[in-house]
Amino acid sequence: MNWQAFLADHLGELVVAGVLLAGSAFCSGTETAMFSLSRGRLMRLGQAAGAGKLLAGMMKTPTRLLNTLLLGNMLVNVAYSALWAVLIIDLSQGGVPAGLTAGASVLPLVLLILLGEALPKTLAMTVSERWALWASPVVVLLQRALGPALWLLDRAAIAPISRLLLPRRRGPADITADELAAVMELSGRRGLIDRNASALLQEVIELSDLRLDDIMVPRVDMIAYDVDGDRQGLLDLFRRTRLRKVPVYKGSIDRVVGLIHAKRLFLEGEQPLRNLVAPVLFVPEAATVERTLVQLRVRRVQLAVVVDEYGGTAGLVTLKDILEEIVGELRIGRDEEQAPAVQKVSEREYLVDGDLAIHEWADAFKMDLSGRRISTVGGFVTARLGRIPRVGDRLDYRNLRFEVLAMTGRRVHKLRLTLEGQT
Structure with a gap:
């Protein structure tokens, strides 16, 4: 039997093997995509109708969801391996040289690792939210189809073994700062807490991300x-x-x-x-x-x-x-009143203090200046110029123009910021 004859005789089985491989990729990628979403993102997705609500509902019982995907993945992988075993046996009995048969027997495993595991997991990490939303309706159907098997598996094996091997959780699960901030934002929008209180609590939460410098x-x-x-x-x-x-x-x-x-x-x-x-x-x-x-x-x-x-x-x-x-700034009395760090002159022109912190800049202008460890806007201008600035120096960065208006020693004291146009 030559290769052409083998392919012609087993075309249907090869198509089924491809479908099973796609099923393995779906289960692997969906597991990665869904379980990489934070609780904060799930809360936001759950506010929308459709796939987002389905996804948030399934993630309320993560153990059941994980067992569904693992069981589905196991079933398609077993079927995929069994089908290829039959094909390899037919190939070996058809007069194909032993070396080619041995090579053909390795191919299914390579395809399963690359196309059924590594590639879908990598892709799912990159587009986790889109993948999870797309896969949610299919996973709901899969949960219903595997419902009896999941119940039996949980009662007969998973639950008893978990009670024996895993300590009981004491206290609530940890929640991250991002998740807590999402809760505060959502509560403020819904009117559950005062918006000012929500903003204040979010400032407190952000302290965990701020460094002393x-x-x-x-x-x-x-x-x-x-x-x-x-x-x-x-x-x-x-x-x-x-x-x-x-x-x-x-x-x-x-x-x-x-x-x-x-x-x-x-x-x-x-x-x-x-x-x-x-x-x-x-x-x-x-x-x-x-x-x-x-x-x-x-x-x-x-x-x-x-x-x-x-x-x-x-x-x-x-x-x-x-x-x-x-x-915000604590003012003891009128004698301590200071001009704000950012003063709007016109729609496209601002006066900015050189010691304005980078994170405060991001809050005011909704733009990150640099990924480097620079603490102030004046430090950013100095770093971009590559020397100690002088009064009158100008720096163009993206759609921004900085002009040094005043120096204090070797530090930038005051800048004029002009928005040149959107990029």
């Missing part, structure tokens, strides 16, 4: 004092700045040794400054704002010194900075 007072703006300096100089500093406490260092700002409180300095006479030093909390620059807030509360302090990866001083963060991030 997004909100800290940078090193160059820190007010600190040398612990070996004279007492009168520190008194003058307190009077001038009206701060309640100041970090003190020994020799260099990279060697912060603690804090001195104004009250203690005024009350405890002429003793050396080093005798007045109180401990200070040090936190890494890469720490999240959420974790730092917890540390501040546990230690019952309102200020922490931020250190970089080399142990040097990167800046400082206060409880007030974190609260401002949640509820």
Whole structure:
């Protein structure tokens, strides 16, 4: 028997094998697509009629859904393998050389791994939501068709083995920050909670994504004092700045040794400054704002010194900075009123502070400037120019034009932003 005769005699079986392979790919890809969706996305999909509601309903019983897909995949794989076994036996008995028969026996396994598993899973990860919505009606029918088998499998094997091997879950399942934010947004839209309260809660949730270098007072703006300096100089500093406490260092700002409180300095006479030093909390620059807030509360302090990866001083963060991030700028009185960081001049022109944080820029303009680790808009302009900016420098980026209006030392203080047109 030659190849042409074999294909002609077994064309129907080969077509069935292809259909079974497609069924295996469907089950594998659908499992990946559906179980890669977050609960937040499922909540949003569940608000729509049709496939989204079907999908959200099935994901309420994930064990049943998983068993359906696994059982369906197993059945088509067993049928696929059995069919190919019969075809290989016929091929070997038809006078085809043994080497070709051996090669043909490996082909079904390669096709199953590549086309039935690897490729559909990879594709499903890329377009998980579209795949899951497309597959939902088919999976519902599959659940109904396999209902009796699933019930028997669960009662006879899965449930007893799970009780023996798996500990009972105590407490609710973990929920991610994205899922909680989706709940808050949905609750606000439905009027279940006040919109302002919803926005406030979402700001709190976002603290887990913010790093300290997004909100800290940078090193160059820190007010600190040398612990070996004279007492009168520190008194003058307190009077001038009206701060309640100041970090003190020994020799260099990279060697912060603690804090001195104004009250203690005024009350405890002429003793050396080093005798007045109180401990200070040090936190890494890469720490999240959420974790730092917890540390501040546990230690019952309102200020922490931020250190970089080399142990040097990167800046400082206060409880007030974190609260401002949640509820907006805290204004103590009219004397502290400041111009907003973004001032709209016209429909296409804005004045922007150079120290505007990148995440605040994204909130204001709905646009990410860069994937690099840059904290401020002024830092972005400096990085793109590749040198210290000068007043009058211009930078074109996408449909934006930045013009440096003012510098403070080597830092960008004020920028003019012009929208040149949409790209």
